[in-house]
Every structure is written in structure tokens, then in C-alpha cells.
Amino acid sequence: MKSFSLKALKIILAVLLISACATNIAGRKQLMLISENEAIKASKQAYSQTLQPFAEEGKLDSDPALVIRVNNITNRLVKQAKVLRKDSANWQWSVKVIDDPNTVNAWCMAGGRMAIYTGLIEKLDASDDEIAQVMGHEIAHALANHSAERISVAMASDMALGIYQSSTNASATSTGLATIAAQVALKLPNSRTSESEADKIGIELAARAGYDPHAAVSLWKKMAKVSGHGGLEFLSTHPAPKNREKTLKNLIPKMMPLYQAARDK
Helix, strand or coil, X not given: CCCCCHHHHHHXXXXXXXXXXXXXXXXXXXXXXXXXXXXXXXXXXXXXXXXXXXXXXXXXXXXXXXXXXXHHHHHHHHHHHHHXXXXXXXXXXXXXXXXXXXXXXXXXXXCCEEEEEHHHHHHCCCCHHHHHHHHHHHHHHHXXXXXXXXXXXXXXXXXXXXXXXXXXXXXXXXXXXHHXXXXXXXXXXXXXXXXXXXXXXXXXXXXXXXXXXXXXXXXXXXXXXXXXXXXXXHHHHCCXXXXXXXXXXXXXXXXXXXXXXXXXX
């Protein structure tokens, strides 16, 4: 890559921006400079790197009862995710509970690798239904291939170009992608479009899994209340449009039959 100038790389990427696209489960065309499989591979490495410090400090899955609670919720959601996207049955789904009472956050990387921080559950006093809405929303990001899309956008930035320009072998390139994968999951904000897609898919996943759709609204009300006492990590990567609660509330009547059907099983 060193043989190419930055200008040449930008020209190449400009061409790719025009030609590289895919359609996700929401029916929207997305910019794709890497495949979903590449994003999944990069996220696997990023997941391990992100969790390692917490594991070394004994802050990973440290509360057995909470781990069981979170796993029970996510297992039900994942079951529905596999119905919505049959190929996701081949993903290595996993969830970890990070013991950090000061961080209100949760995320799901490409390929179904998830994490939720204890701060989100404790500070929001989140019910099972509300946790299901959070994790359903995160799973929806993965199902809609938002990780690969965001990595692709990041690759088009000067930051990503610098990473690629300094990469001289396959190993270095892999490390660069893992770095970007971690950044898009933990630091870079989602677009309003992807947030809207994740809201709609997430509330449906939760309803089909037997979790009350009304919790989507109560969750965001709690988020708004807690954010008034300081910035939330979750809101830094999940921008909250002013009409989000209204949009979710309008979806509830359509979701209730799915919820009732799941409860009646």
C-alpha cells in the first residue's frame, strides 16, 4: 500500500463509493467497501481485544445471577433473530456482562458478539422487558449489517486511510480492520437512518420473543432522564432523535399481536 499516494487511495475509494453497495434486510442500499464476512472476522478480533482488560480485572461476568438473567433474555432474542435472518444461525452468538457501574452502554458487533454494562441495568433500574429492547436494538444493528456499513464509512476517512497506508502485510491489514471494528461498536455514532432501522427491527424482535413493546418507550424515557445528570456512553453512539419515543409509540399497536402470540405459546 505504501506505493500508492494518499491522493491515489482517495481516488480509488471514490470509485468504490459509487460502485460498492448492498441491500440490507430493511431494503436499504448500503455502502460496502468490505463484505459482511470480513466485518465479522474483524469483529471477532475486536471483541476479544475489547473484553480482555475487563477479564484481567475480574470484571467480566462477575455476577452469576445477572449473567443468567441477561443470557435468558438474549437467548430468546437470538432465537427470533435466526428466524428473521436464517443465515445468522451460523454466527457465533455470545453475550458478556461487563461490571462497570458507571457506564450506561451495550453493543453488538458483526456476527452477534454482544456486551452489556452493569451501569445500564443499574442506573436505569431496567426491567427484563427494557433490557430486551436494548439488546434487541443492538442485535438489529448486526442483522441490518450496520457494522460493515460503518466500517466502510470509516475506511473512507483519513483515519482509516492512514491505517491502510501503513499496512504492509495481511496481518497488519487485519489489525487495522479490528481497530476500526472496535471503534465503530464503541465510539463512532450510528446514523439516524441506521438508528431508525434498529428501532423498528429491535422492537419487533423483542415482541416476537415475548417482551412488552411498551418497554421501548419507557426505556428511552429513562435514558432521557439519566442523561440529564451527565452524558451517557450509549447516547454518544446511539443518537436520540426528538421523535424517537413518538415513532416507537406508534409502532406498539402493530407489535402487540406479536407480543400476545409469543406470550400465549
